Amino acid sequence: MNGIHDCGGMDGLGPIDREIDEPVFHNDWERKMFGVFILTIVGGLFNDDEFRQSRERLEPVKYLQFSYYRQWLLAVQRLLVEKDVLSMEEIEERMKDLAKEDG
């Protein structure tokens, strides 16, 4: 796929910011996201090549702006919906419930 991820040789992207003493996870939700990913792979819902392809299918602007684990979240979500494991309606319902709990 000739997508935004294939940026080798592109000019104008600026220097790579390297974080000193970068932690494995910046937030607890990223740790959970890693766990969700491992469980979906272990459960045989999709393979890692499908997962990479799902990330690559993010819209280019999102791919460039979203953090690494946010890309993971959207990639996993897309695959689970495409494979009829979850529906977008179920996901949206659950998000509404969680928002109420937080509120």
Next chain:
Amino acid sequence: MSALSREEALRLVGTGATTRVDDPASGPQYAVGDRVVTRNPNPPTHTRLPRYVRCKTGTIHKVHGVFALPDSNAVGAGRNEQGCYSVRFDSEELWGPQGQVGDCLFIDMWDDYLDPA
């Protein structure tokens, strides 16, 4: 696709995933030192052949063994197991006049990406 066994799951978390075939029926097509030229596929789906390495000539640097082809594995078209190599490309071959003499890049390539040069 089926769920992983406990043993496979522990290996995945401990050392990462691999699609390596330990005892392949047929070995890789190319050997160290072979000159190869990359093909020019432009699939709308996953590939590990970057755009800037298409139609470029390189040299087999290392034979990794036989692995599933990510391109087919990503679209549910089977593992399509085949040779995988580290291929050396000179900087000037990739970047023309902007290439740095003496610099090179090593990129992993599957049989389906290559023809003999």
